[in-house]
Amino acid sequence: MKSFTLIMISLLMLNTSFANEEKYIASMKQNIQALYDAQSIEQLLQTVNALDRIGSVEKDKWEPQYYKAFGLVLMANREMDAVKKDLYLDQALDAITKAKEIGPNESEVEAV
Numbered sequence: 001m002k003s004f005t006l007i008m009i010s011l012l013m014l015n016t017s018f019a020n021e022e023k024y025i026a027s028m029k030q031n032i033q034a035l036y037d038a039q040s041i042e043q044l045l046q047t048v049n050a051l052d053r054i055g056s057v058e059k060d061k062w063e064p065q066y067y068k069a070f071g072l073v074l075m076a077n078r079e080m081d082a083v084k085k086d087l088y089l090d091q092a093l094d095a096i097t098k099a100k101e102i103g104p105n106e107s108e109v110e111a112v
Helices: 002-037 041-057 063-078 082-102 107-111
Strands: none
Touching: 002 041, 002 063, 041 063, 063 082, 082 107
């Protein structure tokens, strides 16, 4: 009886883990597409903020920090004000630093 209970608890935990992973993947796909579809700095900022929230929850994943940095670089490229541009690039550098800590061997992180 104990074995059966342990097996059931393990299966429930595994099922919950898969559900969380699927939710993470769906959310990341949506936000990555939003980065590419963004027509303004405000739309990019909204997506960067969403990626930041995902990164604060998924602390062991480097992808949210990578795409956050990518979005900030896109924002900097569209910004005309030099002070704001520097701020966006500083934030991007911080995100890349976090991504390197989580995934030190990821070539995508180095590319940004």
